[in-house]
Amino acid sequence: MPSVAFLGSHPLGERCLEEVTGHDAFDVKLVVTYGPAEDTWWDGCLYDRAESLGHDVVTRSEERAVLDHDVDYLISVYYPNILGAELLDHPNVAPLNLHQAELPRYRGSNVFSHAILNARDDDHWRYGTTLHVMAPDVDAGDIVARRFVPIEERDTARTLYDRVTEASLELFREQLTTLRDGAVHRVATPQSAYNGERYFYTKESLDGEKEIPAERLAADDEATQLAVYDKIRALDFPPFEPAYTELAGRRLYLTATNYDDLFGSATVPNFDIESDTVAVSGD
Template sequence: MRVIFMGTPEFSVPALRAVAAAHDVVAVYSQPPRAAGRGQKPRPSPVHRAAEALGIEVRTPLKLREPVEQAGFADLGADVAVVVAYGLILPQPVLDAPSLGCLNIHASLLPRWRGAAPIHRAVMAGDAETGVAIMQMQAGLDTGPVLSEARTVIGAEDTTGDLHDRLSVMGADLIADVLPRLPLPAVAQPEDGVTYASKIDKAEARIDWARPAAEVDRKIRGLSPVPGAWCEIAGERVKLLRSRLAPGAGAPGDVLGGFRVACGDGAVEITQAQRPGKRPMSADELLRGLILPAQLG
């Protein structure tokens, strides 16, 4: 099968490798290189680098609305396009160009968590499970019918980073299963249960210890590792990366021993954190060099 692959971040790389192992990937589309690092030199995306290592042509248009870009896409004569966290809106001529259309690997169980941050929002909302869905793309935001899905439980201490890695591999396995069986019947998404995973705003990341412990715990895990929930300790903005619910009670922000903190209802134990300019550390490591006040703000 002739496949166009469209993706940008690390999440998309396992799917690219799975597709390339079994099909003819005629081109990879990815976001243009971005300035990064101390020298602010343009750095190709993870998908871009993976495609070059596989010897596949990489295209990095700024947008796909120009007729010349749409013609170049159509000229590839693809049977299908596989889209995984690409980052550009696909106009209708692009959606229509492959004979079997464009398939999206989406990191949620649609119609729950359409949109930009489905993994973060699933953890922060306290969902019991999540998964990946293979969707036939339409012009609307994640509105297309679903061809296949796979599910996974969200564990009590799972972070967004944990689920990101797990769902990335699940998506790769699922698209590898779906492609050889195309065309497949697609099931329209139900009208009920639609939710939108809005982009994470950094203003959400400060911890409010007056909130219930379950909510604080979900926020810490849901925002880990990026952008990272945080609180201020001794004038430092400390990222809180892993946590769990813990016994104890007190005024919101009271330190109950170790890195266990009272919330509006119950308590949370921080198990991993990161000081500015330092690597992530276990709570025990962190507390060897940082003395917690009696109460966190």
């Protein structure tokens, strides 16, 4: 029975932990997450959920407790810490991360916003989620499987986040069979095998990007209007501060809701959910 150390947060982390716990093939040795008293913006608490499922739980400051357990997999789902070589080398089979973006296209942070900002210029109207082997470089390891959802013309960063959460859970559930069979390294594909644009964004990548000058809002050419529209959508992620403009010394916040009846006739491809997961047969 494969053993697991689970590191994570967010509602998706809770749901993925429930999937592993409910699967008879896995033994969860330890859960590492935010403490129950920490202030987080999302609903739910993985710490409390893990305890209710009967697991041993520690906080992020105690993550090295993983080294006290003989585990086959280290599974990360929205875990914020960058893991050092000792932790990455610890599992017998592989350290895995469920990254909420398409790899190798989008590494790093703030990817929901940047995918919307880039979609029109790149003509890339899909958003991915990726299960990959963790490597010393952030989000650079071999890809086990991906799944995609469309980026819609009216999407905000938050609606895209909500939609890909469901696709991520489906992908994770499907790939538990790959983990059970020990087939991770047989199906994993180096990122160098993929074509297309590649971006890396830091946590600070949106700093200074939220102010939209009033004259830019008033521009009447279509290119500027669409760029403003896309920026407002890309920065609309409650409960965080959205885009804004300054008028008469006052800050006015801008959200996509203000644009519901604009650009409705814009032509955007309509993609169905796609998957390029690899079917694996037993030895």
